[in-house]
Amino acid sequence: MPADFNWAIGGEAGDGIDSTGKIFAQALSRAGRHVFTSKDFASRIRGGYTAYKVRTAVDQVQSVVDRLDVLIALTPRTIEENLDELHDGSVIIYDGERTTMENVEIPDGMIGLDVPLKRLAEEAGGAIMRNVVALGAACEVANFPIENLDSALEKRFGSKGKSLVENNKEAARKGQDHVATEYDHDLEYDLETTDSDYVLLNGDQAIGMGAIAAGCKFYAGYPITPATDVMEYLTGRIEQFGGHVLQAEDELSAINIALGAARAGARSMTATSGPGIDxxxxxxxxxxxxxxxxVVVDVMRSGPSTGMPTKQEQGDLNMMLYGGHGEIPRLVLGPTTISECFWxxxxxxxxxEKYQTPVYIAADLxxxxxxxxxPPEAFDMDEVEIERGKVVDEETIEEWQNEKGQFTPHAITADGVSPRAFPGTADGAHMSTGLEHDELGRRTEDTEMRVEQVDKRTRKVDTAREEEDWSPREFGDPDSENLVISWGSNEGAMEEAIEFLEEDGVDVRFLSVPYLYPRPDLSDAVDSAENVIVVECNATGQFADVVEHDTLSRVDRVNKYDGVRFKADELADEIDAALQEASQ
Amino acid sequence: MSSDVRFTDFKSDKQPTWCPGCGDFGTMNGMMKALANTGNDPDNTFVVAGIGCSGKIGTYMHSYALHGVHGRALPVGTGVKLANPDLEVMVAGGDGDGYSIGAGHFVHAVRRNVDMTYVVMDNRIYGLTKGQASPTSRKDFETSTTPEGPQQPPVNPLALALASGATFIAQSFSTDAQRHAEIVQEAIEHDGFGFVNVFSPCVTFNDVDTYDYFRDNLVDVAEEGHDRTDYDAAKEKILDASKEYQGVIWQSEKSIPYSEKHGVDTDMSQIDDGAPEGAMDLVREFY
Known part of the structure; x- marks a missing residue:
């Protein structure tokens, strides 16, 4: 296990929780420490409990755990919400001069540090900096050099003027000094720094950056939590690379605008969440x-209908695998980490482009x-390769013309892939349609051509299945008779759960599946295991159903659909319980 | 673009299956003439169509084309034009496609003012599904699904366009071939979103809005000395329900197309062989 430190700030939406947490995360990252953050938030601009949690260690961290070492509580509810995660010796920083916090009770065994956040902030230049006072206090508690916080404050406020930066630094020091002079607790925390340089980003940003790296020039979308960050990331950046972002009037329009750009030859994308996917x-x-x-990105959130818009779920798998009337050839990729969101x-x-078909990216909240x-090398742009598939130009187009000299954009081919001519290509004029069509792209109800076109489109996916690498990501003990399978963001929690399980003497083999269609053949792995558990964030076990279908075996299921992601220690307990049940 | 393009070059070798006498023949011919007259050729032209009798136009014309889903032709055209501004984009639709299922997109396409042309074949009836009320059907027009008539006022597409901030609003009559082609040509030449509502009678299912009706009631604004750049005069004509007007009714002199406002001016189909130059800066931003 990494010697980790778990910190959070919580309060009401509108209290600046998010930006304060981000500053602390940035400070840790700039100090050469690994960081993993998570947010508890509600779908409203003001009011409602919200928290930003940071887990940090010198080694890579890729999950949250059920433990909080230091909590900055701006409201009494923040303490209540986190009681399960607080432990003996946890430090709670609060402002006892705030009306709502006057009579707050610090649970037994925990250390309450009453810091006059607002008053000290006012002394430093303004009440608005009270959260920064709290950050300074947290630096003192965690034995974390405050100069690292300065660096993050410069990044956050540098564009707004030097005096603002200096005031914030001063506010942080007032918090630090207050704790140092007023309290004398023997705290064990020691957040050492390293010389490493890390970048700090979220999955939506990684998807946006991946799109630019891949030569995506056009994005159309409609704002929806939790996919909006993709559009906000691209706005202002994709233009620097000759691209454009368009905010459409709805998702119906967004995907059709993106489709139009793709017909014109641009690499094009839209991103949304469940309701938009519908x-x-x-x-x-x-x-x-x-x-x-x-490319269509579904950043899944809790459903159905409006569901819980700001909560985690992996409930759209069936929609992406099977959604839509008729039988639709498609590919579905499911990144399992934030860096994989990029790749x-x-x-x-x-x-x-190689298979001329829509590709879903199944991401989750x-x-x-x-x-x-x-490390920045995780996004090495030199590793990016571009493959555009069977694009013809005015010279090669002749090979794909019929006896009348007409271009055949839906030619029946051995691999199922037809030639593609960008509009503007001489002698390439052709139509395409949602109607069943012939090789020229014109409507047909000819029974033979119907079968040939359906087979051709199906064949493209078969070709992809053979030509491309659909391997799962493997962790744990390859010889273990306990096999755990998951998809999406559960990978990080499961990877750390393996370490917890090892401590308890339980070994597991873990396969994290980043390809949902086509997907790896898990038959051998499932057949050779004694116990198979599929872990996912939905109620019915959509991926477990798929694994059972593919392997003709029954599997056990660990499901979570309360809107909160798996935590590593919690997941280890669940796996352990499932294994014990299976062995009875 | 070659100067010797004839309008028949835009004709495909597929024979239309529209009913004999359908207004859509004339509407399409005028579009092809207008495209040829403006120096376009099939290889630089992109036609987008939705669903309905109008949706078949991509099959009967020769150009790059996409026949999409019902009501979403304007978004597709928007994407095509922004991704490659060198293309001449013409979107065709019917009154159902444009003013019913696609009405929301119509409003926003007008607002966006992308430099493309939208030709609506308005026959005031659903033809392909064999005769149900459309959003432009008259209030008392009896159909299989509205035996008493829709009992709702018809949509006034020109007013909807004006209220949405249109920069070019015109109306034509498919059988007045010369004027229709001229008007579509002006829409193509307009620097922005050129909207033409075309009276394109359905001879099978609409016995009210017939060729004879339009011949008897059509007034050409060009013959009335109408100033198309006079907003108030345009508004008066558009809201005048007593007549059917033909011609360019409104054209803003201040139209700035979307591409100019947003600096979208390159053919996006061409990309680098790896990540674009400078992409590593994006990573450094996250330090």
Whole structure:
């Protein structure tokens, strides 16, 4: 286990929780420490409990755990909400001069540090800096050099003027001094720093950056939690690379605008969450039938209907695998980490163009809103390869013309992939349609051509299945008779759960599946294991169903659908319990 | 673009299956003439169509084309034009496609003012599904699904466009071939979103809004000395329910197309062989 430190700030939405947490995470990252953040937030601008949690260690951290060492509580509810995670010796920093916090009770065994956040902030230049006072206090508690906080404050406020930065530094020191002079607790925390340089980003940003790296030039979308960050990331950046972001009037329009750009030859993308995916379903079928390369990101949140918009769930798998009327050839990639959000996006663009079909990226809220540190080499742009598939130009187009000299954009081919001519290519004029069509792209109800076109589109996916690497990511003991399978953001929690289980003398083999369609053949792994457990954040076990279908075996299921991601220690307990039940 | 393009070059070798006498023949011919007259050719032209009788137009014309889902032709055209501004984009639809299922997109396409042309074949009836009320059907027009008539006022598409901030609003009549082609040509030449509502009679299911009706009631604004750049005069014509107007009714002199406002001016189909130059700066931003 990493010698980790778990910190949080909580209060009301509108209290600046998010930006304060981000500053602390940034300070740790700049000090060469690894960071993993998570957010508890509600879908409202003001009011309601919200918290920003930071887990940090010198080694890589990739999950949250059920433990809090230091909590900055701006409201009494913040303490109540985190009682399960606080432990003997946990430190709670609060402002006893705040009306609502006057009579707050610090649970037995915990250390309450009453710091006059607002008063000290006012002394430093303004009450608005009270959270920064709390950060300074936290630095003292954690034995973390405050100069690292300065660096993060410079990044956050540098563009707003030097005096603001200096006031904030002063506010932080007032918090630090207050704790140092007023309290004399023997605290064990010691956040050492290293010389490493890390970058700190979330999954939505990684998807956006991956899109730019892959040559995506066009994005159309409609704001929806938790996918909006993709659009906000791209806005102002993609333009620097010759691209454009368009905010559409709804998701119906967003996917059709993105489709239009793709027909014009641009690498094009849209991102949304469950309700938007529902609206896009009809056009998704058109994208596939017209054989248009398009990347569609679903950042899953709790459903159905409006569900719990700011909560974690992996409930859209069946929608992405099977959604839409008729039978739609498609590819579905499922990044399992934040850095993989980048690489799977790059891969999605290549696959979309090689196989001229829509590609879903199945991300989830926990990937999207979590910030994690990586060495910059994790996003080495030199490793990005571009494959555009069977694009013809005015010279090679002749090979794909019929006896009348007409271009055949839906030619029946051995691998199922037809030639693609960007509009503007001489002698390439052709139509495409959602109607069943012939090789020219014109409507047909000819029974033989119908079968040939359906087979051709299916064959593309078969070709992809054979040509590409769909391997799972493997962790743990390869010879263990206990096999755990998961997809999406559960990978990090499971990877750390393996260490907890090892401490308890339980070994497991863990396969994290980043390809949902086509997907790896898990038959051998399942057959050779004594116990198979599929872990996912939904109620019915959608991926477990798929594994059972693929391997013709029964599996055990660990499901979570309360809106909160798996925590590593909690998951280890669940796995342990499932294994014990299986052995009885 | 070659100067010797003829309008028949935009004709495909597929024979239309529209009913004999359908207004859509004339509407399409005028579009092809207008495209040829503006120096376009099939390889630089992109036609987008939705669903309905109008949706078949991509099959009967020769150009790059996409026949999409019902009501979403304007978004598709928007994406095509922004991704490659060198293309001439023409979106075709019907009154159902444009003013019913796609009405929301119509409002926003008008607001966006992307430099493309939108031709609506308005026959005031659903033809392909064999005769149900459309959003432009008259209040008392009896159909299989509205035996007493819709009992709702018809949508006034020109007023909807004006209220949405249109920069070019025109109306034409498919059988007045010369004027129709001229008007569509002006829409193409307009620097922004060129909207033409075309009276395109359905000879099978609409016995009210017929060729004879339009011949008897059509007034050409060009013959009335109408100033198309006079907003108030345009508004008066558009809200005048007593007549059917033909011609360019409103054209803003201040139209700035979307691409100019947003600096979108390159063919986006061409990309680098690896990550674009400078992409590593994006990573450094996260330090």
């Amino acid at each position: 609206l896009m379903a009809e056009t998704f079928g058109l994208v596939a039938t017209s054989e248009t390369p398009l 799977k996006t790059v891969e999605a663009f290549n696959l979309a 926990s990937l999207a809103v979590t910030e994690q540190t990586f």
